[in-house]
Amino acid sequence: MLYRYQKQFLSLLIVTLFFIIGCQPQTENRLYERESPYSFEDTILNLDIAISEYNYRIIHRSHIGQAVRDRGDKDFPLSTITSFCNITYAKEMMEINPLLINDMPCNISVRQTGDDRVIVGTKLMLEAVSDPAQQQFAEKINANLKGIIGATIQ
Secondary structure, X not given: OHHHHHHHHHHHHHHHHHHHHHOOOOOOOOEEEEEEOOOHHHHHHHHHHXXXXXXXXXXXXXXXXXXXXXXXXXXXXXXXXXXXXXXXXXXXXXXXXXXXXHHOOEEEEEEEOOOOOEEEEEEOOOOOOOOHHHHHHHHHHHHHHHHHHXXXXX
């Protein structure tokens, strides 16, 4: 009799696990990338103009690929991360949810691939949230990020 209850318990446990695993929310793909038709250097110049046109200010640039090259790997693909911010948006974001500070500043990467393509990418803000104000803000910033990338590669 005990064996029968163990089988029922095990069956119930398996069904419960499938239910729990199956009901987990899917994570958004927050990476957004597009290929540039321009050289690495021209893409960086275009990015600077696009950031300015969207009323953001560049606050930092990390030349990761060049740093690797400087350490001796002369053929390492170039990659640069540009950090930028709009103080008005930053204030609005903090008023909606102070935890969103972790999504600032905005970052866009420009990187070469092994076959010399140039990829421009960013990590979008999470839009699948319960707070309508935060969702609307994320949609606005994501539209700006996509617009900046679009302007960079046109």
